[in-house]
Amino acid sequence: MKVANILCMGAGYVGGPTMAVIADRCPGLRVTVCDIDAGRIAQWNSDRLPVYEPGLEEVVRRTRGRNLFFQVLSPEAIAQADLIFVSVNTPTKTYGEGAGMAADLRYWDSSAREILAHATGETVVVEKSTVPVRTAEAISEILHTHADGRRFFVLSNPEFLAEGTAVRDLERPDRVLIGHEGSEGSRAAAEALAAIYRQWVPEERILLSGVWSSELAKLAANAFLAQRVSSINAVSAICEKTGADIGEISQAIGMDPRIGGAFLEAGVGFGGSCFRKDILNLAYLCGQYGLQEVAAYWKGVVELNDYQIARFARLVVESQFNTVAGKRIAIFGFTFKPGTNDTRDSPAIGVCRHLLEERACLAITDPQGLAHAREELQGAAPEVEFEPDPYRAAQGAHAVVLLTHWPEFAGLDYRRIFAAMEKPAFFFDGRRQLDAALLHEIGFNVYAVGSPPKTRF
Ligand code: NAD
Ligand code: UGA
Numbered sequence: 001m002k003v004a005n006i007l008c009m010g011a012g013y014v015g016g017p018t019m020a021v022i023a024d025r026c027p028g029l030r031v032t033v034c035d036i037d038a039g040r041i042a043q044w045n046s047d048r049l050p051v052y053e054p055g056l057e058e059v060v061r062r063t064r065g066r067n068l069f070f071q072v073l074s075p076e077a078i079a080q081a082d083l084i085f086v087s088v089n090t091p092t093k094t095y096g097e098g099a100g101m102a103a104d105l106r107y108w109d110s111s112a113r114e115i116l117a118h119a120t121g122e123t124v125v126v127e128k129s130t131v132p133v134r135t136a137e138a139i140s141e142i143l144h145t146h147a148d149g150r151r152f153f154v155l156s157n158p159e160f161l162a163e164g165t166a167v168r169d170l171e172r173p174d175r176v177l178i179g180h181e182g183s184e185g186s187r188a189a190a191e192a193l194a195a196i197y198r199q200w201v202p203e204e205r206i207l208l209s210g211v212w213s214s215e216l217a218k219l220a221a222n223a224f225l226a227q228r229v230s231s232i233n234a235v236s237a238i239c240e241k242t243g244a245d246i247g248e249i250s251q252a253i254g255m256d257p258r259i260g261g262a263f264l265e266a267g268v269g270f271g272g273s274c275f276r277k278d279i280l281n282l283a284y285l286c287g288q289y290g291l292q293e294v295a296a297y298w299k300g301v302v303e304l305n306d307y308q309i310a311r312f313a314r315l316v317v318e319s320q321f322n323t324v325a326g327k328r329i330a331i332f333g334f335t336f337k338p339g340t341n342d343t344r345d346s347p348a349i350g351v352c353r354h355l356l357e358e359r360a361c362l363a364i365t366d367p368q369g370l371a372h373a374r375e376e377l378q379g380a381a382p383e384v385e386f387e388p389d390p391y392r393a394a395q396g397a398h399a400v401v402l403l404t405h406w407p408e409f410a411g412l413d414y415r416r417i418f419a420a421m422e423k424p425a426f427f428f429d430g431r432r433q434l435d436a437a438l439l440h441e442i443g444f445n446v447y448a449v450g451s452p453p454k455t456r457f
Contacts, residue, residue, distance in 0.1 A: 001122070001192040004030065004347030006079035009111045011035035011044055011070060012274070013051050013166070013342060014159050020059045020294045021051055021170040023068035025200040027229025031063075032081070034073040040336070044070035049219055051216065052341035052368045054205035055167035080117035083193065085157075086111045087128035092277045101284040103132050103277070112139050129217050130278055136211045153189035154210045154227060155180055158218035163272065164339025176206045179214025182415035192290075219282045220434035223298055226275040227261040230304040236266035237311065247432060266450040268351065268403055268430030269308040271336030273344035276302055309347045312449065313354035316401055316428050319447055328422075330397040332390060333404025333431075334376075335369035343372040348403040355401075356381045365393040367408050389414045391417060403434035420444045424456065 008015045008400060011033045023031040035041050041049040060068070071077065078084065088107040093099050108129060114124060125143070127136055136154045143152040156179035159449065161169040176197045180190035194206050209217070236246040246266040254261030270276075279298050286295035317324050336346035343349070346369075352362055356377075363385040364373055370386045377384055385391040390409065392416045394400055402409060410433060418425055427439050428450040436446045440454040447453045 001082075001124070001188050003082045003124070003192050003196065004297055005026075005081050006031045006083050006085065007077055008033045008085040008087055008128070009035075009049075009073065009114070010085075010087035010089070010107075010129070011037075011040050012087065012089060013163060013340075014161065015085070016049070016051050016070075017053055017056055017059075017161070017166040018087065018128065018159060019085070020056065020063055020068060020437070021167065022196065023063040023066070024059050025065055025171075026196055029196070030067050030069075031115060032069045032071060032077050034071055034077050034317075037071050038072050041072050052339075053163070053166045054339055059167060062344075066273045073114065075114075075118040078115055079120045081119070081123065083124040083126060084115060084119075086115075086126045087106060087159075089273075090129045090131055090277075091273075094279055096339075097311055101280045101287075102213070102333045103130075103281045103284075105131065105135065108135065112142055116143055116146055119150060123153075124192065125152055125154045126193060127154070127156045130158060130222075130274065130281075131156075131215060132281055133212050133215045133219070135215060136179070136181070147219070151185065153180075153186050153382070154211070155186070155190055155193060156214035156218075157193060158214060158447050160218075160221065163342055164337055173201060173205060176201055177209060177214050177217060178206065179209050179211035181211050219278050219285075222275055222278040223282055223301065225263055226270055226279055226305070227298075228303045229265075229267075229270045229275075230301045230308075230334070232264045232266045233269065233308045233449075235303055239450045241453065243452045245452075249450075260290075266311045267308075267347075267430065267448060269305045269347040271344070271346040271348075273342065276345055277306070306350075309350040310354070312347075312430055313351045314426070315447060316351070316355065316357050316399065316426075319428075319445070319453070322397060323358070324355060324398070327360055327398040328396055329355060329360045329362055330390070330393040330400045331362055331364040332365040332366075332371075332393070332400055332409050333406055334364055334373040334404040335404050335406075338404055338406045341368040341372060343369050343376050344405075346376075348373070349376050351403060352377060352384075352400065353380060356384070359392060361385075361396065363387050363393040365390045366404065367406050391420070396422060397425075398422045399428060401428045401430065403430045405431035409433060414439060415442055417445060 008019045019033045036303040090103045091100045093104040140154040178190045182185040239246045252265050261345040283295040283298045361383050427444040427446045436448050439446045445455045
């Protein structure tokens with residue numbers, strides 16, 4: 001099976017960076033990234049990419065116009081493709097059966113229909129989006145019912161990149177997982193996809209598996225990662241009650257190689273477009289198969305996260321003498337993690353909404369996320385300020401609430417910030433980024449997740 005032309009449907013956080021790295025590493029391939037959103041395509045073709053990722057601009061600059069092309073989805077692009085990655089969004093359903101839990105597959109469905117309408121000859125269709133188990137089977141059935149002599153092979157190739165480190169993760173992946181249906185044709189299609197990755201990924205990192213295992217492995221991987229965050233956050237709550245320190249606990253338990261040190265950073269809770277949606281999707285699937293206890297187990301991970309966000313937001317109000325009405329509060333960081341402009345499902349949304357309900361005035365600062373923050377809080381309150389300069393955001397504030405540990409925040413002059421604030425001045429560190437002892441010495445009342453408060457009264 002020969003692959004020369006690759007198409008990716010969906011020019012988002014996954015489609016854009018993934019195709020840019022494939023084009024970079026495989027100069028012999030022609031890679032086209034399509035989207036139904038013409039505005040997004042225009043951004044990909046401009047100097048200001050829609051996705052902020054360290055290192056991405058350089059890769060796009062090297063490849064765009066050479067063997068990487070961004071264009072609005074068209075029948076010709078589909079017809080010319082030998083292999084189509086489908087990397088469209090699969091958000092949580094907000095309507096009908098399974099609302100609030102199941103994955104909304106409408107974008108996937110319409111992608112499959114577009115492929116069916118315009119593909120020619122033999123086409124490999126690759127699931128890049130995260131989808132419920134057995135989606136490949138369903139898509140394969142739809143495609144084959146109306147194939148009219150054409151051949152389709154549906155593979156699962158879930159993406160494991162994390163935002164903020166996407167380029168590094170794509171260039172040096174821990175593993176590339178390719179699920180196939182087991183037939184001879186499907187195996188050959190999987191081999192053709194593996195041959196693309198082999199151009200830069202070591203052979204032992206490329207895993208071939210059954211298609212359902214591949215689909216379920218992606219959901220399970222995210223569920224395990226999120227579970228670790230919720231586990232450490234659950235312990236952080238006990239720390240605050242007992243006087244133990246979560247940083248010391250993370251270090252102590254992480255040194256056990258059976259546990260490992262990664263993903264043990266306690267904080268205001270996990271965010272992002274995937275953890276919550278994928279766990280809810282997993283729990284919904286379990287429920288559909290009658291596994292209610294298993295569904296409840298995984299749902300608990302999300303419930304603990306909701307609790308952590310709400311607990312932190314309440315702490316901000318309670319510690320300031322139970323009222324923030326009319327008080328200026330500086331929010332340091334709005335993206336769900338550093339290194340990205342993505343604010344989807346960021347804990348900052350919940351914390352800010354809570355503070356706004358309590359009638360606080362917010363001054364939000366973030367190195368990359370202000371445009372999306374504006375959209376997220378649209379209509380929430382008229383008095384929210386979006387301020388690129390953290391010093392100005394903190395000017396006259398009663399409190400600084402740090403919600404994203406951008407490295408920029410570590411380098412600020414907190415004596416200067418303290419001097420410009422109302423007194424008593426409070427610092428709530430939702431990411432345990434800063435040295436609480438130093439902040440306390442400067443004069444702040446410091447509350448860091450998982451540590452006893454350091455107050456001055
Ligand atoms: P995104 O919303 O950033 O991008 C999806 C894009 O698909 C949008 O631009 C949308 O306009 C486009 N689209 C929708 N229907 C289309 C169609 N019929 N044809 C062409 N384009 C269409 O989403 P994302 O963050 O890139 O995520 C995509 C998938 O990858 C999701 O299933 C997600 O779970 C999964 N995933 C995401 C990440 C991540 O870090 N964001 C990591 C791994 C996996
Ligand atoms: C996550 C996974 O790490 C990726 O492997 C996966 O491909 C991706 O989801 C996906 O399917 O979308 P991402 O959401 O981009 O990637 O970012 P993470 O680094 O996993 O962080 C998620 C959230 O957990 C962030 O809000 C982060 O601040 C929080 N987190 C992470 C903690 O609170 N503590 C930790 O120790 C680690």
